[in-house]
Amino acid sequence: MNIIIIGCGKIGLALAKDLNNEGHKVTLIDKNESVLQKAATSLDVLGVGGNGAMIGVLNEAGLDSCDILIAVTGSDEVNMLCCLLAKRVRDIQTIARIRNPEYEDEIHYLQEQIGISMVINPERMVAHEIIRLLRFPSATEIESFGKGMVDMIHLRLPGNSPLCNTALKDMSRTIPAPVLISMIERNNEVIIPSGSTKLLENDEISFIARPSDAVRFCKICKLEYAPAKNAFVIGGGRIASYLGRYNKNSKTKCQFKVIENNPERANTLAENFDDFTVICGDGASKQLLIEEGVEHSDAFISITGFDEQNVMMGLMAHNLSDARIIAKVNRVDPEDVENVIPFASIVSPKSVTADSVVRYVRALESSKDSDFESLYKLAGGRAEAMEFTVNNDPDIVNIPFSRLSLKPNVLVAAIIRGSRIISPGGSDCMMEGDSVVVISTQKGMNDLHDMMQ
Amino acid sequence: MNFWIIAYFMGWIIEVEAISMLIPMFISIALHESDVWPWFLIIILVLAPLGFILTRKRFRRGNFYVREGYAATGLGWILLSAIGALPFFLSGRIPNYVDALFETASGFTTTGSSVLSDIEALGKGLLFWRSFTHWLGGMGVLVLILAILPMNGGYHMQLMKAESPGPSVSKLVPRVMDTAKTLYLIYIALTVTMILLYRISGMPLFDAACIGFGTAGTGGFGVRNSGMADYSRASQILITIFMYLFGVNFNFYYLLIRRKFRDAFKMEEVRVYVGIILVNIIIVTLVIWRFNYREEGLLYSLHHAAFTIGSLMSTTGFATVDFDTWPEIGRLMMVLLMFTGACAGSTGGGFKVSRLMLLFKEARKEMHMLIHPQSVRPIKQEGKVVEHSVLRSASNYLTIYLMVFIAAFVLISIEGHDFITNFTAVAATLNNIGPGLSMVGATQNFGFFSVGSKLVLTFCMLAGRLELLPMLMLLYPKTWTKHY
Structure with missing residues (x-):
């Protein structure tokens, strides 16, 4: 997609880098030419000098072929103006950074009136x-899927935990809580575990569970949970x-x-x-x-x-x-x-912020067969956890996993069906309306088709 | 310095060169040149696996920064010339390797200086290869590789910067790959149109293709001993037009494709380029009409003045008449045009119109500052303020250019030829023109120089094509240290 980013600050650059790596064509607009120059030497992007709230500058940056415009200058008002103008010229997706807490109460009204597709507010995020980290003290990171139905929790395994030196297939005997260990980070290496993988002290583990189960799990494993x-x-x-x-x-x-x-x-x-x-x-x-x-x-x-x-x-x-x-x-x-x-x-x-925008852009790109719901970067960007909603796709729906040929390094970590959470085995299959959590070390998946071989 | 990634790019260069040798090989086979085509075949059979090994992923490791970009460009072009010379040398048609190297470097750098007095003796296969090097070198081999090879990050833009001429190389579209593709598409479209028109104007197809490659790359190798003089008037006029067209900044064509006609015709550099051409054509036409071609008439003078000026300013180097016989003022203007060169972002060489414009504007600012010492006066080009770093590099370019010029001039003067020969030999190679004056004039060749001088001039050609720095960087010891 063709993406214009206005404002080449920290966030603008981070966005440019991530979107560029995802294979999009990024044009940066900033008043400061030397910042652009620097950006253009390390990233494969085009820089245009000038005020992004001017139609002339936007046209020079290629508004006529642009799909998404992202305004992340230092000023909320300028960002809104950029989006307003661009939206008037062409019907495109606009993303604006609005972070002043004063606008918070009226944000939906503003968004509707100006026609901003997505508001990003780094501070609020x-x-x-x-807040999420405070609720779960032993976790280093928490991500939620299925509209908060399940959490993916990352934590470091302490030495006194009964989990240490247990193989995953034996885990269900010691720990009754339905918890799915979906990724292990050990010595800077990302492991997508199988049943025979053993957990070791100081592993960074990621598991998927309902919030209440997660607390029980932590109790049993002698992890802090309050x-x-x-x-x-x-x-x-x-x-x-x-x-x-x-x-x-x-x-x-x-x-x-x-x-x-x-x-x-x-x-x-x-x-x-x-x-x-x-x-x-x-x-x-x-x-x-x-x-x-x-x-x-x-x-x-x-x-x-x-x-x-x-x-x-x-x-x-x-x-x-x-x-x-x-x-x-x-x-x-x-x-x-x-x-x-x-x-x-x-x-x-x-x-x-960059993650949330990448998530949004991927969702725009995903095909109709499955809807892209959310994306989280794991282990310093080396793996990704994604959530898809399954639509009626004959290649995927109602076929047991044993007959689906998935790419290596792709794991279907959980299926959320109604209020049930299924940890998929060979005989399970995806059904229409399911939410599926997929973990992959391969980047750039846009829909469920991408995980098939 | 990360040698892995440099080896990786060398691998791609070898691969591209091996593939491009296929066409001349087939021509050779078709014409039963049994002492030539086996050598093409052997070279391809050796190069292709070598390139294949070097382009494996295991070589694409580590990081790629500015210095790797410049070193890869400099080394790549040396490798390109060294390998390209092999068919000439091995087939025995150019018995001396340094001669063959000079000829190939002259081809890839789109210079067009030759060491041969009888070029037809090369045979059509080698002649095609000789002209095809112009076409590859014109837009650049690395740009071609960038157009094919998907890469992450933005540092590979350095490769394009190092290879493309001009004071500040900019992209047309956000991604390097798309920019490179766009440039090559314009280049191919123009070349194909041109070859068709040449054919229609009466050239044989082989000549049309070879002369077409020479024009497109602004090279200057012909395929006949008589140069361009044999071709019909219509063909010569077409060649003239296309020489001018290939000297224009390719951004101009991109703007035309995007239907931004107003922006295209507003381009300051293109306007100045046209201006210089018109003024020169008028003066030279009058001068040579008065002194040389009284009997042939004004139109004849205009035709040859336009052809020669186009040939020298676009740094092509074709010749219809021997301009060495023109009066002193005419010869001088030709030498000056050699230095001016074409537009930045074209396939031409020389000092580049836009760089000269910057220097001229800086000189004017200097005078302005004497009258109004406190005045604030940014230098603008193409409607935009020029960054200090660009100005600095333009001025420094002049300094480095002079230093290289003088060094080469001194080195070849040791041999003892006359002043004009030496001066214009360096000017013609460093600016990638082709012919000079006196002993290296349009009807002469560079064969009489010693091996040492030929190597110096080969260096000049490569340095001129890559705008000095990538070649000079190879001589700078710190480039080769592993850390820092």
Whole structure:
């Protein structure tokens, strides 16, 4: 597809890179020519200098043959204007980044009026991810499928777990919970396991289960399972606002203690979110953290605007307490640092956003035989987990797996049929209306046909 | 330096060259040139498996950055010439390997300088191969490979930058592969049209194809000892037109295809190119009409002035008349045109019109700054502000160009030929023209130079075609260190 990206910042570049790798034709627009030049030397994209909210510039970038326009400049308003203009010229898919929490309540109205196909809000997505991580403390990452019916949970297997040195086929004897181990990451290698695969200490395992089963599973396996009850938040920016919003509406509430340096900002936060304990001070100060009781906190979330500070404060908090560390990193790719800070979960607005846009674009491309529902990148982008809805396709429907020839490195991890979750064996088959979770180390699958040989 | 990936690209170059040798081999077989075609066959049988091995995935490892791009381009072109010379040498039609290398490098770099006095003696198979190297070299072998070979990331754009002429190489469409494909499609379409028109104007098909390749690549190898003089007036006029057309920036044709006629005709470089041509044609026509062709008439003068100017400015190097016999002012203007060269992004060589425009604008700015020392005056080209780095590289290009020119000039002067011969020999090879003046004039050849001088001139041709840096980089020791 032909894709125009307006704004060549961190997110714009991450999007350009991912979409380019997916094989799309990407044109970047930015006012700053030197940024474009840099982008064009490392990526196979075309750069056009100028203001993306001008029809002339958009035309030069090839609006006449464009399929998707993505506006990710620093300003929400410019992004909306770009989409509005482009949509008036041609009926195309438009994606805009709108991240000001003030627009949050009216976002659906705005989206409809301006004709934006998809709104991306990196900060909100990060907040969402943080909330999910807080609910499940031992997980390094959680993704949900089937509209929240099942979760895919990644965690590191500790040495004291009874799972260690067990082969997967023997697992059902020791552990009654219906849980499917779908991927193992060991020494930077991605393994799609078979029945005879043994689990070892320090494996990064990913399993698919219903949220309630996942908790039971963790209980049995001696993994932490209780949701965090209180958390330190360092940095009271947009993400903190979205955390407050989510917390307001959620059943299991978490006590947030927000430490913010800027008095004005601290004041606004305190005004808007009654359940926040807002402290105006330096989050890097050890004394302040101890005074405020970091030792007893369940989680420590550092989300200031500086990657280095976030990581350093996380390291310090790890020394001071047993809290679960969550740090925001935006400038480097999380997969490049994850393995050196194993005790911390890294959240990255850039990657979260790029993933969600890639997911959207793939869904646009998928054929009618199966609908692309969601996509998650696993193990630093080396594997992908995808969810498809099965439509009436004679090549796939009602054929048992033993007779389907799948590509190597592709695993159908779960079938969600109504309220049942099936872990597929040779005699099972996919039926119309099923949701199917597929894990693959081969990239670029758009529909279920792509997994067949 | 990542040698694996360089070997991988060498493999592709070998493969492409092996495949392109098939056509001349079939021509040779058809004409029963029994001392030529077995050698083509042997070379193909050796090259094809070698290329096949090198293009396996195991060689495509590691990262590919700017320096690998430049080194692969420089080495690739040397390899291309070295292999391309083998049929001439092995068949014994050019008994000396350095002569054969000079001839092939001259072909691939679209120079058109020859060491042969009797080219018809080569036989049609080799003549076809000689002309076909022009066509391959014109748009570039690496660009061809980029058009075929899907690649990830953006660093392979460096290959295209290193191989395509011009101060700032830009893509037409977002992906390198599509850009390369588009360029080759335009190139093929123009070439086929041209060959058909040549055929209609009365050339034999073999001549039409070979001269067509020579025109398309702005090369200059003919297939007859008499050069272009034998062909009909109509054919010569067609050749003239197509020489001018292949000197135009290919972006122009892309804009025409996209039906952006206004943008196309607004292109500053194309306008200046046309301007220079018109002014030169008028002056030279009048001069040679007055001094040389009084009896033949004004139209005759116009025809040959247009042909010669097109030939030199597009850096093709065909000749209908011996312009060495023209008066001093005419000869001088021809030498100056050799340096001007064609548009950036065309198949022509030389200094490039757009680069000269930049230098001229910089000079004007320098004077403007003396009058208004505080003034802010960005340099614009094609309606856009030119980045400082582009300006800097244009100025530095001039410096490097002069240094290479002087070095080569000194080296071949050791041999003791006259000043004009040496000067124009370097000018004709470094700018990829073909003929010079005096002993290397349009009716002469480069055969009399010693082996050393021929190698120097071969280097000049390759350096000129690749715009100096990829070749000079090969001489820079730090290029070859494994780390840093």
